[in-house]
Amino acid sequence: MNNSEIELLVRQILEGMQGGENKSSASGGAIPEKARVAMLVEKGRFEIQEHKIPEVGDDDILVKVEGCGVCGTDAHEFKNDPFNLIPVVLGHEGTGEIVKMGKNVLKDSAGKPLKVGDKVVTCMIFGDEPEITMYDLNKQNVGKADVYGLLPDDDVKFNGWFADYILIRKGSSVFNVSDLDLDSRILIEPCAVLVHAVERAKTTGILRFNSRVVVQGLGPIGLICVAVLRTLGIENIVAVDGNEKRLEFAKRMGANYTVDFRNYKGAEALGQAVYDVLGGHYADFGFQCTGNPVAHANIYKMIRRGGGLCELGFFINGGDATINPHFDLCQKEITLVGSWVYTLRDYATTFDFLKRAQAIGLPIKELITHKFPLEEINEALKTNLSMQGLKIAVVNK
Numbered sequence: 469m470n471n472s473e474i475e476l477l478v479r480q481i482l483e484g485m486q487g488g489e490n491k492s493s494a495s496g497g498a499i500p501e502k503a504r505v506a507m508l509v510e511k512g513r514f515e516i517q518e519h520k521i522p523e524v525g526d527d528d529i530l531v532k533v534e535g536c537g538v539c540g541t542d543a544h545e546f547k548n549d550p551f552n553l554i555p556v557v558l559g560h561e562g563t564g565e566i567v568k569m570g571k572n573v574l575k576d577s578a579g580k581p582l583k584v585g586d587k588v589v590t591c592m593i594f595g596d597e598p599e600i601t602m603y604d605l606n607k608q609n610v611g612k613a614d615v616y617g618l619l620p621d622d623d624v625k626f627n628g629w630f631a632d633y634i635l636i637r638k639g640s641s642v643f644n645v646s647d648l649d650l651d652s653r654i655l656i657e658p659c660a661v662l663v664h665a666v667e668r669a670k671t672t673g674i675l676r677f678n679s680r681v682v683v684q685g686l687g688p689i690g691l692i693c694v695a696v697l698r699t700l701g702i703e704n705i706v707a708v709d710g711n712e713k714r715l716e717f718a719k720r721m722g723a724n725y726t727v728d729f730r731n732y733k734g735a736e737a738l739g740q741a742v743y744d745v746l747g748g749h750y751a752d753f754g755f756q757c758t759g760n761p762v763a764h765a766n767i768y769k770m771i772r773r774g775g776g777l778c779e780l781g782f783f784i785n786g787g788d789a790t791i792n793p794h795f796d797l798c799q800k801e802i803t804l805v806g807s808w809v810y811t812l813r814d815y816a817t818t819f820d821f822l823k824r825a826q827a828i829g830l831p832i833k834e835l836i837t838h839k840f841p842l843e844e845i846n847e848a849l850k851t852n853l854s855m856q857g858l859k860i861a862v863v864n865k
């Protein structure tokens with residue numbers, strides 16, 4: 469028997485002596501009878517509602533929400549209800565503290581012990597298969613997958629992270645991330661998207677220690693991409709965007725060179741600009757992080773013959789792109805990979821990425837540019853839709 473198993477056993481015995489689950493929050497304060505959720509009741513409007521906190525079953529975890537990032541998915545659902553979920557409590561990039569848990573809950577999805585007072589996150593990918601992807605989930609129907617923040621409304625009510633509490637049920641993937649601060653925990657989900665993209669890129673065999681890499685599109689995803697590459701030890705990074713502030717930020721995240729696309733007319737000129745800043749070389753590898761079809765077509769001109777490309781910008785359908793298969797793909801022998809969301813294994817890797825990025829001084833947490841309290845959630849979503857700032861978060865204190 470190892471130490472953690474002994475600890476678990478002792479805890480179970482102690483809990484038995486105290487009469488089981490009725491423990492209150494480690495940070496003090498009893499669990500109220502009712503609490504708030506932000507219910508999306510129609511397109512473009514959340515309503516703050518009070519509901520009774522549900523019973524915590526033997527396999528459930530009740531979490532007091534500390535904060536949750538606003539994702540592009542939330543913004544799409546808020547604006548147009550494309551997933552047909554209204555009424556719904558959104559928010560899947562959330563984190564908080566365990567205030568109560570059922571007697572069957574012992575460990576998180578990575579095998580770490582869980583106790584009241586621990587800080588946790590959930591993951592959109594459920595279950596025991598570490599390599600399962602969003603693509604597999606879609607085939608199985610996302611609704612069954614316990615994707616908190618995208619669950620249809622039911623009697624539980626506390627189904628998403630835009631709330632005071634969330635009820636995490638059996639079968640969900642949940643991770644103990646008590647060793648990360650609140651801002652880092654809010655950024656786990658978008659960072660996992662990049663850890664996955666880099667893993668996909670590595671399968672080409674082209675991305676190496678001394679590779680010259682171009683990252684196109686410097687929204688939060690592109691900026692995190694630069695940081696992930698930097699923590700991997702890649703030190704020849706060109707960042708491409710049309711926004712001065714973002715180009716500056718990319719440098720602080722680890723880009724050596726920047727190219728402002730507004731200064732160049734046409735794909736060839738842009739490719740030449742990348743070639744020039746790299747001292748007379750095209751990039752060995754490209755990461756395409758915008759949802760713009762023209763940007764997809766442009767990036768081929770920045771990559772050398774025999775190079776590689778990871779396309780991850782089209783998280784949703786952004787339309788058709790026009791490339792010339794002869795010049796862009798065949799003749800150059802480009803190896804192309806697509807990337808979408810992440811696997812459970814990438815999620816766990818992301819916790820280490822965040823610690824490493826902080827240790828080498830990358831300003832990851834500055835990605836969160838706006839924080840709103842729950843009662844101002846409509847403002848938070850509108851801020852996201854107006855493309856102001858980078859990462860918008862709803863924070864409960």
Ligand SMILES: [Zn+2]
Pocket residue numbers: 539540541560561657658
């Ligand atoms: Zn998301």
